Amino acid sequence: MNNPASILVVGSVAFDTLKTPYGERSKILGGAATYFSLAASYFTDVRVIAVVGEDFTAENEAVMNQRGVDTRGIRHARGKTFHWTGEYGENVNEATTLNTELNVFQSFEPSIPAEYQDSDFLFLANIDPVLQTRVREAMPHVQLVGGDTMNYWISGHRQDLEKMLKRVDVLLINDGEAKMLAGDNSLPRAARKVMELGPRALVIKHGEYGATIFFRDGEFAGGHHPFRAPAMPLDEVRDPTGAGDSFAGGFMGYLAAQGEVNRRVLKRAMFYGSVMGSFAVERFGTERLQSLSREEIDERFNIFRELTHLD
């Protein structure tokens, strides 16, 4: 294992054009792998596999490099970068997608650079489960695999998704996705059904209400109850984009930095996930995640503790 441990993330690096009640932005840096790696970079070494187009500038890539993120796995292809256009209303938990231009992402074929082969942790951000499984199989020796997915794959690519789920240790999805994947409206029942498909633990994200981690019986020693982390009660959620990916980055980043993965560590990882998600939404795009300090992060961790702890 590397010291510090390294995380490999595969997913989208994209441009986002978006409008929220607080303003609008055009073609700003976004994408699941971007948010994930910036958030995780405060805890450990991060490596990215993604594809971008000719419109992706050296300045865009430098945003990640300045946080120490290894971007040698980002392939520059002919064409344009993945471009998402969306809008948020007053309900910050729901985005309306206005346009999805996959561009070079459509023919994304992740290949793992030699320098990445010794990665200790792996995060499969939300992409085609066939590609997720391929990357997973090319990295058989990682200590822990985290994964994400979405309604599109759940409803239309079930078999591919189930194959992927067999190879994931911790799946991170939201309430709607969990209920859809399990075909069950009770969250704890849905959680058990999803874990029967493979994951040893399941993180269900509740947006502004926080997130709950469920453990499969017998996995990760230390108690048998789920654990819930709150979200930060924020006055202003300026841009909810990337909150879930930032959560995943904080969660996986903290885990990777601990050496051992047990329930005690997983619970703290839930808090760090919520912390990074809360920072991400305070400003547009990745702005807030570019300039944090570990002190600010730990300060907010303590606020989360005060938010939930009795004494």
Place this chain on the structure above:
Amino acid sequence: MNNPASILVVGSVAFDTLKTPYGERSKILGGAATYFSLAASYFTDVRVIAVVGEDFTAENEAVMNQRGVDTRGIRHARGKTFHWTGEYGENVNEATTLNTELNVFQSFEPSIPAEYQDSDFLFLANIDPVLQTRVREAMPHVQLVGGDTMNYWISGHRQDLEKMLKRVDVLLINDGEAKMLAGDNSLPRAARKVMELGPRALVIKHGEYGATIFFRDGEFAGGHHPFRAPAMPLDEVRDPTGAGDSFAGGFMGYLAAQGEVNRRVLKRAMFYGSVMGSFAVERFGTERLQSLSREEIDERFNIFRELTHLD
């Protein structure tokens, strides 16, 4: 102050006819004051002011008396008892009201029996704010006043409601009500605006996601952050009716039993509120709240602690 301290609750005692995904029941015992007093009865002495009709039986009233609840303030009027008919779909957070027969409740005129005059705590369940204010003014010496309200009064009886809010220490409402009352979609901002109307603390209930208590600056010594209690991840929510009133009963009951009201105690009261809400919804109507033991309650309190505490 009485020892143990006593709580006076004024509100509805009713019959509920309801359907949930788990079954249906016709004309079972319900009403905010009923759920509240049963939940609070596990912590302290409870007294009820309400009105019922001729169809309200001795057996109905005995349900409360068997828990030690003083029902001398329940007036038996000519006519029928308040009768609510509703339905819950798969989303347990939302009830569809099919019929509301106010009956004797329509001309409810709360009057406070002499034996209730020395009550230590007061809870104004969801009734006409004019009546809430009248009861509040007749009990000027109580240690703490809790209150509830609903969209109907917020949108249609604003002035009456604002008068009531000036005389309430802790208001307990749900997300939608808080946002509506404040005219603001951000929960922490809405909380501050609601507290500017009077309450020194505000409990916002999030249904299956728990509840958050916000404190007005300078009120209730001990920290400046809000506090969030989780809800219990339950496999089966058989009947969500009365969850909020049971929360209020556990919350106020625990408070009344402590002697002193500070933030430390208010935080624990949030847990006990969630605990009583979680029991209420496990079975239809008030069934589960009739037969608990303090041991079961404290056991579940400990589960709530495990659900949220890091160590």
